[in-house]
Amino acid sequence: YYVWLQVMIFPVIYNWVIIILRTCFTTIALSYLPVWLTLDYLADLMYMADMIITVHTGYLDQGILIRDVAQLRKRYLHSTTFFRDLVSLLPTDFLYFVFGIHAPLVRINRLLRIPRLNEALDRMETRTSYPNTFRISKLMIYIFVLIHWNACLYFALSSYIGFGSDRWVYPNMTDPAFASMRRQYFYCFWFSAQIFTTVGDTPLPKREEEYLFMIADLLIAVLVFASIVGNVGNVITSLRDRDNVFFPNHELVKAYLRSHHISKELRQRIDSWYQHLHINKKIMRENEILQQLPVHLRTEIAVSVHLPTLSKVTIFQSCEKSLLEELVLKLTPQVFSPGEYVCRKGDVGHEMYIIREGKLAVVADDGVTEFAVLGESNFFGEISILNIKGNKSGNRRTANIRSIGYSDLFSLSKEDLTDVLSEFPAAKRHLEEKGRQILTKMGILEESGEQEEGEAEKVETKIGRLERKLEILQTKLARLMSELESSHCKMQARVEQLEWEVAAIEPQLPEDGGGEREKGRSEGVAPLMTGDTGPIDSTQLHT
Numbered sequence: 001y002y003v004w005l006q007v008m009i010f011p012v013i014y015n016w017v018i019i020i021l022r023t024c025f026t027t028i029a030l031s032y033l034p035v036w037l038t039l040d041y042l043a044d045l046m047y048m049a050d051m052i053i054t055v056h057t058g059y060l061d062q063g064i065l066i067r068d069v070a071q072l073r074k075r076y077l078h079s080t081t082f083f084r085d086l087v088s089l090l091p092t093d094f095l096y097f098v099f100g101i102h103a104p105l106v107r108i109n110r111l112l113r114i115p116r117l118n119e120a121l122d123r124m125e126t127r128t129s130y131p132n133t134f135r136i137s138k139l140m141i142y143i144f145v146l147i148h149w150n151a152c153l154y155f156a157l158s159s160y161i162g163f164g165s166d167r168w169v170y171p172n173m174t175d176p177a178f179a180s181m182r183r184q185y186f187y188c189f190w191f192s193a194q195i196f197t198t199v200g201d202t203p204l205p206k207r208e209e210e211y212l213f214m215i216a217d218l219l220i221a222v223l224v225f226a227s228i229v230g231n232v233g234n235v236i237t238s239l240r241d242r243d244n245v246f247f248p249n250h251e252l253v254k255a256y257l258r259s260h261h262i263s264k265e266l267r268q269r270i271d272s273w274y275q276h277l278h279i280n281k282k283i284m285r286e287n288e289i290l291q292q293l294p295v296h297l298r299t300e301i302a303v304s305v306h307l308p309t310l311s312k313v314t315i316f317q318s319c320e321k322s323l324l325e326e327l328v329l330k331l332t333p334q335v336f337s338p339g340e341y342v343c344r345k346g347d348v349g350h351e352m353y354i355i356r357e358g359k360l361a362v363v364a365d366d367g368v369t370e371f372a373v374l375g376e377s378n379f380f381g382e383i384s385i386l387n388i389k390g391n392k393s394g395n396r397r398t399a400n401i402r403s404i405g406y407s408d409l410f411s412l413s414k415e416d417l418t419d420v421l422s423e424f425p426a427a428k429r430h431l432e433e434k435g436r437q438i439l440t441k442m443g444i445l446e447e448s449g450e451q452e453e454g455e456a457e458k459v460e461t462k463i464g465r466l467e468r469k470l471e472i473l474q475t476k477l478a479r480l481m482s483e484l485e486s487s488h489c490k491m492q493a494r495v496e497q498l499e500w501e502v503a504a505i506e507p508q509l510p511e512d513g514g515g516e517r518e519k520g521r522s523e524g525v526a527p528l529m530t531g532d533t534g535p536i537d538s539t540q541l542h543t
């Protein structure tokens, strides 16, 4: 349907441009008559096909897609669209027999199909990846059609007043320079464009008709001019807004730095950081941008953008997809400049980092000795946030990490990491193992801590086992309770039934039946009835 809408742009624009052209420029109309007639009927065929396609196009009714043709037909036939479509296809061409073939104005009803053009352009605008370019192009098309109509009307008015009768109208056709068809159209278009762009370099009108034409044109021109300015302004604003959403606002930061007399060197570093972001299209505020989307779509986007990076990270390679999906939404992009420290030894750790791009060095306190170089898909900063048992440095950073060039990292906060790892113990063990290796190498891992940890682990396993057993026992108890309850209910029903049966037998017993009963009682037989009508209770029955 979307493709068809795009196809429909052609016949609609054709009618909007050509009908008025042929009406006003009779030479153009008559010279290419066979071409125009062919195109006319081709456009009519497309109009017809459009009506058929509309009947077969489903629509959403309270979120449900209706595709039933009977329903679709009913809806279309009862709509104003159908009426308008029908009028736009009325065979007004028969009026050629009355007004002659040189009166294409009889087809003016074809212009009624304009809503189709608007619908097509609206849909394209929402789908295009370049909405601003599209908006400007759309505006240009509208302005072109407007100038074209005005050009045609100017030529028609000139013809009515008389070509060359004064300086304002179209020059006399006897002048060979103005006789050709192309020159006629281009001159009129140029004249009309001059008015609409408010250049105002047109000859002064002489007659009242000319004044009226100019006044109407100038009024429209004001609107055209305002809409051009407004639209272009909107495009510029939306481009700036987009930049401000994608990247931190540079202008604002610059103004702040200036007002606080920040050193030139630092300002330059900040400028080059901004430059790096823009040139390499490093979007810093992904989470904010995607915030407006529903969670499932946000996850899908984040997964498709970042999963390739995450799945290259060793600890996450063996992880389930669900862990990565959870993780991916919690990552915050960060960019570090050359020579900048990501973390310094002894600082309290609040987050760990995954390297997306770039190189970072693990450096000694002298800032020169490099212990290791970390590259793409490596991670660091996990030791201080994992609470590894026996880690002498506690929650402090164990090393200095410095960015060699520009480095593009993902940071993951301690809270988010703890959240995710609580559900994925295998990944936690993996991370801790790597941390422990580094700590052992550095000699800052207490053995007793490790043993303690081992014991703690054993206790944890035992607790886990006991918890599971307790759970099983609880389930069994619940089952027994429900069985007991159901047998109790059955018993009660049985007793009630017996009561009714006894009550039914009672009146038929012989007179001395009471004596028998007394006898039975004295012999120790449990009584079934406490009175003549009173019910027995279940405890009595049990005894």
Ligand SMILES: Nc1ncnc2c1ncn2[C@@H]1O[C@@H]2COP(=O)(O)O[C@H]2[C@H]1O
Pocket: 343, 349, 362, 371, 372, 379, 380, 381, 382, 383, 384, 385, 396, 397, 398, 399, 400, 401, 438
């Ligand atoms: N020798 C090393 N090789 C690789 N990474 C290291 C080395 N030493 C420290 N790190 C990492 O550097 C990080 C500094 O902060 P953390 O102590 O939180 O966690 C540390 C480790 O992830």
